[in-house]
Amino acid sequence: MELAEEIRINATRDIVFAALNNVEILKQAIPGCEALEATSATEFTATVVSKIGPLKARFTGNVTLVDVIAPQSYTMVGEGKGGPAGFAKMRTFVHLTDEGESTLLRYEVKADIGGKLAQLGGALISSTSKKLAGIFFGNFEALLNGERAIERSSE
Amino acid sequence: MASNPQKTNDSWMGSRLARKEDLRLVTGQGKYISDIVLPRMLHAVFVRSDRAHAKIVSIDTSAALALPGVVCVVTGDDIVDELRSMPQPVLLPNLPAKYPTFYPLCVGKVKFHGAPVALVIARDKYVAEDAAELVEIEYEELPVVVDPEAALEPGAPLINEDHDDNEIFSMTFTGGTTQAEHDANDKEVEEIFQNADVTIKERFRVHRTGLTPMEPRGVLCDWSDSDGLTAWITTQRPHIDRLAIIDLLDIPADKVRVIAPRDQGGGFGVKAPFFRENVIIAHMARKLGQPVRWIESRYESLMNVGQERDQINYLEVAATQDGKLLALRNRGIADNGTGETGVYWGFVMPFLGAVELPNTYTWDKADVKLRVAVTNKACLTPSRAFGHFPTRFAIERAVDMIAHKIGMEPSDLRRKNLIPHLPYTSTTGEYYDSGDFVQVWDNLMSHIDMAKFREEQQAARSEGRYIGIGFGTGVELSGMASEVLVPMENQPGYGAASVRLDPRGTALVFGGDAPGGQGHETSVAQIVASAFGIEPQDTVTTTGDTATTPFGSGTIGARGASYFMSAVHNACVEIKVKIARILAHDLGISATLDDFEFVDGQVVLRSDRSVKKSFRDIVERIIMHPINMPPGEVGGLEATVYFEAAKPMICFNADFCTVEVDIHSGEFKITKWVSSEDVGNVINPLIVDGQMHGAIVQGLSNTMFEEFIYNDQGQQLTADFENYKIANAADMPDIEVTYSPSPCPHTPLGTRGIGEGRPSSVPGALSNAICDALLPFGIEITELPLRPGAIWKKIQESQA
Numbered sequence: 001m002e003l004a005e006e007i008r009i010n011a012t013r014d015i016v017f018a019a020l021n022n023v024e025i026l027k028q029a030i031p032g033c034e035a036l037e038a039t040s041a042t043e044f045t046a047t048v049v050s051k052i053g054p055l056k057a058r059f060t061g062n063v064t065l066v067d068v069i070a071p072q073s074y075t076m077v078g079e080g081k082g083g084p085a086g087f088a089k090m091r092t093f094v095h096l097t098d099e100g101e102s103t104l105l106r107y108e109v110k111a112d113i114g115g116k117l118a119q120l121g122g123a124l125i126s127s128t129s130k131k132l133a134g135i136f137f138g139n140f141e142a143l144l145n146g147e148r149a150i151e152r153s154s155e
Numbered sequence: 156m157a158s159n160p161q162k163t164n165d166s167w168m169g170s171r172l173a174r175k176e177d178l179r180l181v182t183g184q185g186k187y188i189s190d191i192v193l194p195r196m197l198h199a200v201f202v203r204s205d206r207a208h209a210k211i212v213s214i215d216t217s218a219a220l221a222l223p224g225v226v227c228v229v230t231g232d233d234i235v236d237e238l239r240s241m242p243q244p245v246l247l248p249n250l251p252a253k254y255p256t257f258y259p260l261c262v263g264k265v266k267f268h269g270a271p272v273a274l275v276i277a278r279d280k281y282v283a284e285d286a287a288e289l290v291e292i293e294y295e296e297l298p299v300v301v302d303p304e305a306a307l308e309p310g311a312p313l314i315n316e317d318h319d320d321n322e323i324f325s326m327t328f329t330g331g332t333t334q335a336e337h338d339a340n341d342k343e344v345e346e347i348f349q350n351a352d353v354t355i356k357e358r359f360r361v362h363r364t365g366l367t368p369m370e371p372r373g374v375l376c377d378w379s380d381s382d383g384l385t386a387w388i389t390t391q392r393p394h395i396d397r398l399a400i401i402d403l404l405d406i407p408a409d410k411v412r413v414i415a416p417r418d419q420g421g422g423f424g425v426k427a428p429f430f431r432e433n434v435i436i437a438h439m440a441r442k443l444g445q446p447v448r449w450i451e452s453r454y455e456s457l458m459n460v461g462q463e464r465d466q467i468n469y470l471e472v473a474a475t476q477d478g479k480l481l482a483l484r485n486r487g488i489a490d491n492g493t494g495e496t497g498v499y500w501g502f503v504m505p506f507l508g509a510v511e512l513p514n515t516y517t518w519d520k521a522d523v524k525l526r527v528a529v530t531n532k533a534c535l536t537p538s539r540a541f542g543h544f545p546t547r548f549a550i551e552r553a554v555d556m557i558a559h560k561i562g563m564e565p566s567d568l569r570r571k572n573l574i575p576h577l578p579y580t581s582t583t584g585e586y587y588d589s590g591d592f593v594q595v596w597d598n599l600m601s602h603i604d605m606a607k608f609r610e611e612q613q614a615a616r617s618e619g620r621y622i623g624i625g626f627g628t629g630v631e632l633s634g635m636a637s638e639v640l641v642p643m644e645n646q647p648g649y650g651a652a653s654v655r656l657d658p659r660g661t662a663l664v665f666g667g668d669a670p671g672g673q674g675h676e677t678s679v680a681q682i683v684a685s686a687f688g689i690e691p692q693d694t695v696t697t698t699g700d701t702a703t704t705p706f707g708s709g710t711i712g713a714r715g716a717s718y719f720m721s722a723v724h725n726a727c728v729e730i731k732v733k734i735a736r737i738l739a740h741d742l743g744i745s746a747t748l749d750d751f752e753f754v755d756g757q758v759v760l761r762s763d764r765s766v767k768k769s770f771r772d773i774v775e776r777i778i779m780h781p782i783n784m785p786p787g788e789v790g791g792l793e794a795t796v797y798f799e800a801a802k803p804m805i806c807f808n809a810d811f812c813t814v815e816v817d818i819h820s821g822e823f824k825i826t827k828w829v830s831s832e833d834v835g836n837v838i839n840p841l842i843v844d845g846q847m848h849g850a851i852v853q854g855l856s857n858t859m860f861e862e863f864i865y866n867d868q869g870q871q872l873t874a875d876f877e878n879y880k881i882a883n884a885a886d887m888p889d890i891e892v893t894y895s896p897s898p899c900p901h902t903p904l905g906t907r908g909i910g911e912g913r914p915s916s917v918p919g920a921l922s923n924a925i926c927d928a929l930l931p932f933g934i935e936i937t938e939l940p941l942r943p944g945a946i947w948k949k950i951q952e953s954q955a
Contacts, residue, residue: 084288086205114268115205118870119878 001125004108007137011144013096016103017071019144020094029139031132034058042068048080050132053124055117057082072096086115105137167681167691168904171841174677175691176418185418188373188389189450196375197226199436199449200283202273202290203458204265207301207531207869208314209294211264211272218289219275224282226443228290229435230273231262238438243402245395246429246497249642250506252324255315255529257495259435264297266314266493267531268871269458274435276447299869303467303490303528314493314529321529323494324502328509328523328583344522347482351473355556358469360938361545361918363490363863365463365538366853367881368671370420371451372460374433376440383410386437390415390699391427392498392709393669395646397701399429399497400437415669415699422671423853424537425461427711429497457874462863463538464939465490466505466545472553478563480516480554480572483582485509487525487546492532498644501535502527507643508542511912513581514550515592515628515807516572521582531869539853540915541712548939551627551919555926556935565923566605566626566811570596573628578802587630588802590833590897596628598895599809599831608813616931621816622826623928626809627920631912633804633835633899634717640708649799650718651705654683654726656792658778660756660771661693664726666719667707669699673715673910674842679723681838682904686727687770688753705795713806713908716838721902722798728903729794734758738773740785742766804899806907807833810851810916812888814924818932821947823925825855825888832892835899835907846909847892854917856882862940 009016019025023044027036032049039045042065049058061080068074073095081087090111097104113125179185216228235258242254261272273290277283298312305311306321314321330340348354375387384406390396390413397413400406419426432449440447451459469486489505509525540547554572558565573592580586608624615622632639640648653665662683666675675698680691697703707719732748738758739746752759758773760766774792781790813827830847837843860880864872873879898905922936925946932953938945 083291112868114868114870116874118866119872119874 001111001113001129002109003126003129003133004106005133006104006106008099008102009105009137009141009144010102012101013098013103014071015144016096016105019140020074021065025140025143028143029136031135031139042066046078046080052117052128053120055085055120057085057117059088082115082117084116086113086117088113088117109133166685168685169837170681170839172677172681172691172839174674174842175680176674176676180418186416187370187418187420188375188387188416191375191387191416193375193377193446196446196448197276197278197443198280198283199439199447200275200280200287201271201432201449201455202275202287202292203455204261204268204270204272206265206294206296207268207299207865208297208312209265210297211261212293212295214273215291216273218291219286222282222286222289224279225275225277225286228273228275228286229260229439231258231260234258234260234435234438235262237442238434239403239405241403241431241495241497243399245398245402245645248498248500248503248644250324250503252500252502253315253318253322254500255494256317257431259431259438265294266495267533268865268869269455269533271431274439276439276443299531299867301530301532301865301867301869303488303530306528306530307488307526314531322526323491323500323529324506324527326506326509326525328525329521340520341522344482344484344520347520348471348473348484351481352476353557353560354471354473355553355560356469356471357553357556357935357937358467359545359549359552360467361464361548362939363462363465363532364857364861364940365461365536366423366425367457367461367879368421368423368425371453371456372426372430372432373448373450374436375446375448376437377446378441378444383407383412384437384441385412385414386433387414387416388433389419389426391422391424391669391671391711393699393701394667394706395498395709396429396433400433403434404438404441412700412702414701417699419669419671422710423539424541424711426671427537427709428499431495453876454874457879458871459533460536461538462492462533463504463535464544464857465535466508468546468549470549470553472557474557474561476561478558478561478568478571480518480557482520482522483513483518483550483553484522485512485524485546485549489525489527490532491527491529492534494529494534496534496536499535499537503643504535504537504542506542508544508546510583510585511543511630512546512550513583514547515574515630516554517574518582523583532865533871539850539910540912543912544857544915544918547627547629547915548918548922551916552922552936555625555923559930559935564605565927566600569626569628586803588804589900590805590807592807594897595807595831595833595895596809598893599811599829602829602891602893603811621818621928622813623816623924623926623930624811624813625920625922625924625927626811627916627923628809629912629916630805630807631909632712633806633908634714634800635712636800636803639803640712644708646708647706648708648718649797650714650720650722651707651795651797652719652722652726653705653793653795654723654730656730656774656778658775660689660774661695662687662689664694664696664723665704666696666698666723667701667704668710668714668719670710670715673710673846674839675715675719678716678720678838678842682720682723683727686724686731686753688755688757689770705797713911715908715910716835716906717800717804717899717902717908718798720838720906721800721904722796724903725798726794726796729796730792733788733792734773734777736785737777737788738768741776800901802901804901804907806835806909808913808916810920812920812924814921814928816925816928816946818929818950821943821945821950823928823943823946825921827891828888829891829893832894833896833907834894834909835896835902836905837894837896838904838906843909844892847913848890850913851890851917852882852887854914855887855921857914858918858921858939859941860886
């Protein structure tokens with residue numbers, strides 16, 4: 001599954017990049033995130049609950065940030081296991097561009113999913129991913145503006 | 156229920172008798188494997204790999220074991236020292252191949268999505284399912300190979316690491332046995348191609364598809380220290396399964412009994428291999444001293460079995476301008492999957508597919524080669540039309556492409572090249588024993604007025620409607636003689652039956668094969684009733700129990716009407732000889748079997764029909780009152796007979812269908828389907844009609860709908876019936892089955908077996924009809940499945 005989108009965020013590039021490295025903000029913004037802990041400056045462990053089609057799965061996995069060029073871009077490499085529901089591997093490239101006082105965030109996701117997730121949710125993966133990304137960035141922007149995350153769950 | 160027609164000509168042979176087994180099957184009284192429940196029975200659930208190719212780093216079973224009700228969780232490492240690996244000799248064909256070594260549970264790594272990694276056994280099925288979800292497996296992924304051509308490239312990632320490449324099997328089928336002979340033959344074929352008026356060369360691709368029996372697999376094993384192992388297995392070959400279990404688990408031969416349940420919801424070849432699941436369930440029942448049962452889910456079934464076809468055939472055909480087929484050359488590449496099932500190992504199907512490539516046509520020369528690649532997919536399992544669905548699609552399409560090229564009616568080209576006289580040995584060495592291809596063809600053509608159809612086609616085209624007609628032919632093995640089955644599967648081909656008469660004048664028949672819905676109980680009863688002059692309800696048939704039946708290689712390869720029924724008949728004759736001798740002795744006359752007629756419950760002296768005795772009385776006299784016997788004769792009436800035909804046998808069919816294609820959407824409608832069959836003498840036309848309808852529907856479903864899809868990561872995406880679409884009644888046309896039989900000279904009743912290859916003339920006939928309809932666009936279909944989208948795309952491309 002591949003997904004690429006651009007989002008305009010109402011904050012400067014430095015603030016956006018800092019927030020993209022802030023565990024507390026990420027934790028609140030990620031839909032269904034139950035736990036997110038930094039094990040180093042660029043490594044995290046995460047537990048996320050997702051519902052895709054008929055399957056609800058608790059993913060546990062690791063996320064590593066590579067090719068970090070502050071405050072411009074990084075690539076987030078993650079792998080999560082959803083137990084009997086299957087697994088997901090993801091590589092997300094995030095790039096920031098100044099647009100006056102706001103920032104244009106472009107991301108490209110390449111995800112491989114396997115197991116029952118791929119079999120039963122295959123047709124829904126793309127739409128679900130888009131929806132989750134939308135929720136994430138909605139939350140992310142709200143948090144940057146000092147508000148509370150609006151949506152916490154993917155359901 | 157419909158009333159049964161009366162028997163004809165004093166014989167039940169050829170009667171449309173309603174099937175004896177249907178009453179219990181349609182009233183819920185069938186007894187399938189899930190209906191067998193034993194005291195203290197435990198339930199097994201497999202934990203299956205969600206990766207296609209990966210090292211197993213660790214398996215954590217602690218959470219599963221902690222669940223109340225769980226008895227044990229076993230992994231590959233737990234059992235490697237407790238049982239033997241496959242292959243074992245009884246499960247190996249006599250064909251040189253790179254057989255993989257494997258255990259019932261994966262050891263070290265997984266090779267396909269769905270491979271069994273661990274087994275959970277619990278006191279309750281639901282607990283076992285829950286516990287299976289708690290088993291945590293850590294994998295380290297390996298490169299995945301899903302393309303058979305890529306798998307054969309030098310340096311491709313190795314799947315079966317006990318071998319140095321992924322080519323499990325390769326063979327040249329033409330020209331002789333030595334390299335020099337092959338080279339000489341190939342050169343001659345090349346010369347024909349160089350000098351031919353017309354040639355075609357095409358890559359024909361048939362997808363992975365096959366069979367989905369209504370009842371998935373199941374195994375129930377019970378162990379006792381005194382009697383050993385009793386294993387109920389959904390299987391087509393219980394006697395072979397028994398030998399395999401003896402060898403794999405090192406159990407004394409007298410301590411293993413395998414029973415195929417009397418009622419099985421279809422086999423179609425899918426239940427013919429020996430599966431790894433059988434071994435581990437039997438092993439655990441012995442180890443735990445408690446019955447253990449595994450019932451396969453539909454999800455598991457679609458992940459593991461019923462996957463076949465899946466070949467690429469680079470086929471070339473040479474012909475003359477007036478439509479004489481000269482030579483064919485084929486380079487087949489088959490996608491085997493892992494190769495991890497006993498008996499077939501995946502490649503035996505494409506092997507036979509290559510053998511059957513020349514089909515019903517005469518060729519001066521052929522050059523046929525096959526390579527079979529191991530990939531990270533489930534191992535191919537046999538599916539009716541064993542191996543030759545893809546090669547027959549290719550050859551039937553190629554014949555039409557030649558016809559299009561030279562501007563000849565495809566039907567005329569076929570008739571011109573049909574093998575005119577049998578017996579005949581094909582260019583790949585297959586023996587066609589008997590029958591009349593031309594007669595069957597002419598019967599088919601009597602159901603269509605070609606000139607009129609072409610007029611209608613022209614008229615329709617002028618209205619923007621596209622109708623077409625397509626043909627296909629097929630020659631099938633009718634059972635397999637030992638001379639075929641021993642080299643192919645290392646098993647005997649003979650049919651075996653025991654017939655035992657009861658003092659009350661009824662018959663008990665025992666057979667070692669294991670039917671799955673073919674109507675054996677009815678066909679057997681008709682043969683026995685005809686032989687003894689009794690009623691069909693007076694025969695009871697037992698199959699599938701190795702403790703009570705003579706050895707049989709299984710319900711496979713159309714062995715029913717050809718081999719098993721012949722053995723039943725011959726056993727009846729053996730008993731009749733004895734009855735006649737004793738009756739003549741009692742009557743004080745000199746007479747043998749030929750002097751008596753067995754009819755209407757009587758044994759009648761032909762020369763004086765007032766001299767007769769009731770069948771029941773003479774049977775009771777011989778079994779219960781064996782005094783005053785002829786010299787050397789003893790009591791009892793029972794015979795076990797092994798039947799081996801003098802020659803390998805075939806049956807034959809030809810089909811046509813008409814279609815209408817909507818060029819704006821690529822959708823098509825089948826408007827007519829007619830078949831012409833040589834099935835030999837028919838025991839029960841109702842059953843034969845059912846076989847033919849089922850086979851044609853299966854061929855259509857494979858051609859139009861069914862497709863097992865693996866993505867580039869080897870993820871199998873079609874593990875439910877929403878994603879693996881099979882035909883339903885509304886999808887199917889009316890099918891008109893017609894017969895043009897010639898009795899088989901090699902069976903005592905002139906019967907032929909019909910259950911095997913029938914679907915494989917379907918994809919060619921249907922594709923040919925669509926191409927005929929779209930002839931103005933010059934479209935030639937070379938790939939299956941036939942989806943409207945793909946047809947629409949071809950129409951668009953032709954107009955670009």
